[in-house]
Amino acid sequence: MMNAPPSGGMPRPNSQESLLLDYVHRLERHRADRRAVHVHLSGLQAQNRREHHTRIAGNTFEQLVKLMQAQVFTLANADLMVIYKAQAQDEVEAAVVKLRFLFSDDPLVIEEQRTRQALFCTWYSLDREYDMLLALAQKMVQEENAKRNAASERKAQEAKFQAQKPKGSPFTPELLARVESSLGQADLANLMRRQAVCAVVGKSPPTPVFHELFISIADLRQTLFPSVNVNSSPWLFQQLTETLDRRVLSMLNKHDDRTLEGDISINLNVSTILSPEFLVFDDNVKAGMRGTIVLELQKVDIFADLGGYLFARDFAHDRGYRICIDGLTYSQLPFVDRERLGADLIKLVWDPSLTEEKDKKTEALRRIGVTRIILCRCDNQAGIEYGHSVGITLFQGRHIESMVQGDPRKRGLRARPRG
Missing domain, CATH: 3.20.20.450 (EAL domain)
Structure with a gap:
């Protein structure tokens, strides 16, 4: 099943970034027929990456998840990471086309169409680029942990300040x-x-x-x-x-x-x-x-x-x-x-x-x-x-x-x- 978007609040040991890293590790011996697409929703304007936009984007891949053809991770910065079986390539590409249409008025998509650069999403073939995806997942976990630690320290300092006020x-x-x-x-x-x-x-x-x-x-x-x-x-x-x-x-x-x-x-x-x-x-x-x-x-x-x-x-x-x-x-x-x-x-x-x-x-x-x-x-x-x-x-x-x-x-x- 598709993982639900993580909610705010207390630190979550099983963050989407951690689950992604764990999943990539488990695919090390099964990378031959696996591919991935990183959809950069974090690059969209703020009004286009509200919670309901993220939910709609994730649901675009829901049928593939139900058929056990793909796994979707909704990251803390609103990006999607979709890891799927090679045989589902056409369906995944169709879903990405749908997402581009959904956000077609956003400057990120407009700029991608103008420059022909891959700005909206990045594709990976795990048989050739597994190490690259693994390094990316590790970096995501480190950054998310750093943000959580900073947020926890900020809350502690604010509580200390209020107590000493x-x-x-x-x-x-x-x-x-x-x-x-x-x-x-x-x-x-x-x-x-x-x-x-x-x-x-x-x-x-x-x-x-x-x-x-x-x-x-x-x-x-x-x-x-x-x-x-x-x-x-x-x-x-x-x-x-x-x-x-x-x-x-x-x-x-x-x-x-x-x-x-x-x-x-x-x-x-x-x-x-x-x-x-x-x-x-x-x-x-x-x-x-x-x-x-x-x-x-x-x-x-x-x-x-x-x-x-x-x-x-x-x-x-x-x-x-x-x-x-x-x-x-x-x-x-x-x-x-x-x-x-x-x-x-x-x-x-x-x-x-x-x-x-x-x-x-x-x-x-x-x-x-x-x-x-x-x-x-x-x-x-x-x-x-x-x-x-x-x-x-x-x-x-x-x-x-x-x-x-x-x-x-x-x-x-x-x-x-x-x-």
Whole structure:
């Protein structure tokens, strides 16, 4: 019988791709009178590959399946793979003609007719091309497994995010005023965190390139206002971060632990770079070390005042600092042109979905320049493996921190996990 199209939801051990691979393996000794046709329904326009289209296409071969002349596999991407006995060649060809007629208005079929290229379907004779079909089935299983794993990890991360999502009373202007007053008197040294941005090449241990310095918002909230959801008002939160910027710069100016001698990054607002506090900070930095200090800016802050950003960027570059745009997801990359914005680096947030449509995404990353990308929030080895596969060598995240802590050569480094 024809296998029913797989449904979404939980991972399915017996996916159509797995059943196809198993079937091809069983045909190894019976390949002489077997043939196959791969119908590329995935190449059709979206409106032509809805579920009912896939069902109609599969049913086209139903009579052959009932007569045990063919086996049909409806794949996750909507393609059909039909493996049949050579004696059913005419009937299979007639079914394919029917499918071409069904989708005759689709650009894929029109282009096939115009170019005379086999775009709609690919034919295989198993006595000569068995190994080719076997390799294709194996690739399909690998890709489907990768998609499932990515989807499972995405769901797990979403569940983790929802569980960690701050809860509490709204963040109000009155509360902000009280918090800012408290920040002026509080010792924030215990809330300062350092997290390494490392070069990871091949199987060598991570080598710290610089350390990001930041105030742990989670710890700050727990210390000063545990019952308040600071994310409930983005604009008040922005004001809070500007106050924190000034406190961080003040703390760095007072440090005597050689912090300002370079190899650090600090998160700042655009307005902070143009503030008197930053000028004092700049005066305390040795001129030769400014090139090793990275100023990290948020995309929202940049586009909220693009003119202000361009002025701050030119000032920072003139002084020798480097600019990094922080916290970008892949979907935001088309709207953030690194070169036109004059940024030296970007931080791309690791997400398992980056492994989907990998060729397309890899090309987009290479246009940006993989040597200019830091893959951040790498909480497991999968992020590093993906980064290496596309040429990225700079990484940041909890997993990187654990690798640094586990490397005997690096145990002397002061690196603490993000709060």
